[in-house]
Amino acid sequence: MTPRRVVVLGYGMAGARLADEIHRRDPEGERVTLTVLGAERHHAYNRVLLSAVVAGTMRPEAVRLHEHDWAERRGIDLRTGAEATRIDRAARKVLLADGSEVDYDALVLATGAAPWVPPVEGLELGENVLAFRNLDDCARILDAARAGAPVAVLGGGLLGLEAARGLAGRGNLVTVVHPAPHVMERQLDPGAARGLTRKLGELGIDFRIGVGAARYLPGDGLKLDDGSHVQADLVVVSAGVRAETALAAEAGLAVDRGVLVDDALRTSDGRVHAIGDCAQHPGTVSGLVQPAYEQAEVLADLLTGVDTAARYRGTPVVTRLKARGVDLAALGEAQIELTDPDAEVVCFEDPARGRYAKLVLREDRVAGAIVLGLPDAAATITQFYDRRTPVPADRLGLLLGRALPPGVAPATSPADLPASAVVCRCNTVSKARLVDAWRAGATDVAQLATATRATTGCGGCADAVSGIADWLRAQ
Incomplete structure (x- = not known):
């Protein structure tokens, strides 16, 4: 068999x-001859x-996969x-910037x-205006962000807040400018x-919420649309991303916000698939790694022929803020109002x-949640969400991390989790897979x-994996 x-096409996380x-399913390369093209040098x-x-x-070097x-x-x-410049679907070739071609x-x-x-007047990526997206961006930011210097972070979403926390931890005077009514408006109420x-304010970060940048003043900072000013030697832009769809569109593939794919991750051309942030699937929230990893598993089954019935049906999303000193998780329908007649909503606040x-509960099952500063509760609620099991009557106990699913031990004893429990959400690794x-x-x-790959995502499951390893060693 040939x-x-x-x-x-792409050597990022997806x-x-x-x-x-693919290699795990076809270690000898009997089914697939694999070529990976990455535009970055890393x-x-x-x-x-x-x-x-x-x-x-x-x-x-510690974050290499x-x-x-x-x-x-x-x-x-x-x-x-290896930068791709064109996809020739008729000839089934990818053309590269160096003039070479790769058949597929x-x-x-x-x-x-x-x-x-x-679109802010005067704002263009350059020496003192930097994006926060890749490893080269990190190097440029670290070169430009001198200790004690004022830095403006444009964007108060997940990545913007992570960048702000990182820079504040290095001793920079950080101000986050975010035009929405509150930070992380896609995930939080x-x-x-x-x-x-x-x-985050207690950790040294200032905020300008509900105002946008109107003009960039090189060497000075940002003039905001309310007439005020934010001093900044460096502006870090983390205002969102756009799917890389240019090659797909030029090749005549169906494109909307991303490259449109079906449950088999096929584009409008059955020989071309798409996964990760460039793909648009009805059950996917862009910008998170877990959907990309689950799509990779389905597509590997299909491309190697190991499971031709495999399909991607979407990913229940759990968002975690990776910022030192902050424990935040948001999942599912977290934006539901307390007064929603079709859901039971319980809220606890301790400023x-x-x-x-x-x-947020529907039919006694977790439909959504936001948990800040309560890591045990976050772990417990996530278990209920993943397993779709009914929650106990003590809603407050659940919010505080004191109520557990039937047969599930506290988060401090991860070795007692059921085999199906997801230990590493970033890589969808269950306890059974670890065993x-x-x-x-x-x-x-x-x-x-x-x-x-457990522990190689955000690292939040390291203690759980270590506990399971200790338990297995003692058997």
């Missing part, structure tokens, strides 16, 4: 994960951890710094998304946003201690991480 030529999943890295690089708590000889050891044709039988678009720069803003919790990897020879946390 292997199919599969070309993955493309790298797809390559890993090997794949964990974009989730870029705020830690900016904060100085992680070195750039693959070693330098990863592709060679697996027989994968990996080309970094199946093409996967994993081109990700690019930062969006808002006003009460949670107030609590988060207060907490003095920086705690906020909101629980299987252990039995296959991965007998410490580092080896479990290599075998399953």
Whole structure:
């Protein structure tokens, strides 16, 4: 059997994960000949951890997903710094900027998304106006952000707040400018946003909420649309992203906000697929890594023929803020109002201690939640959300992390979780998968991480994985 030529266009988190999943299903390359084309010069890295690089708590090499000889050891044709210029669907070729061509039988678009720069007078990416999107951006930010210097972060979404926290941790005077009524408006309600803003304020971050930037004054800062001014030697732009769809559109593929795909991750051309931030699927929220990883698993099944019935049906989203000193999780229908007649909504607020919790229930099951400053409650509520099991009658106990699903131990004892419990949400790794990897020879946390990718996302599951490893070692 002649292997199919599969070309993955993009070597970010989605493309790298797809390559890993294909190799896991076809380790000898009998079904697939794999080529991965990455526009960046770097090997794949964990974009989730870029705020830690900016904060100085992680070195750039620590966030790499693959070693330098990863592709060679697996027989994968990996080309970094390979910019694609055109897709010739009729000839089934990808044309590269260096004049070379790559033939394909199946093409996967994993081109990700690019930062969006808002239309502000004088604002253009350059020496003192930098995006926060990739590893090179981190290096430029660190070069430009001198200790004690004022920095403006344009955008109070998830990435903007992570960048702001990282820079504040390095000793910069940070002001977040956000035109919406409150920060993280896609994930949080006003009460949670107030609590988060207060907490970040205690960590040295100032906020200008509900006002936008009107003009950039080089060497001075930002003039805002209410007439006020924010002094800044450096402006970090984190105002959102736009899916990279230019190549797809030029090739005649159906494109909306992203490249349109069906449940088999097929575009309007059945030989071309798309995953990650560049893809638009009805069940996907863009900008998060978990949907991309789940799409990679489905597509690897399909491209290798291991499971031709595999389909992607969407991902229940849990958003976590990766900012040192802040514990925040938001999931599902978190924006539902307290007065909604079709849902039971319970809310707890403790401003003095920086705690906020909101629980949205439908038919006694978790439909959404926001949890700030209550990590045990976040872990417990997420378990109920993942398993779709009825919650206990003690709603307040659940909000405070004191109520547990039947047969589930507290978060401090992760080894007692049921086999189906998801331990690492970033990589969709269950306890059962960790146990299987252990039995296959991965007998410490580092080896479990290599075998399953657990702990290599945001790192929030490290204690749980370590606890499971200790439990297995004691058997």
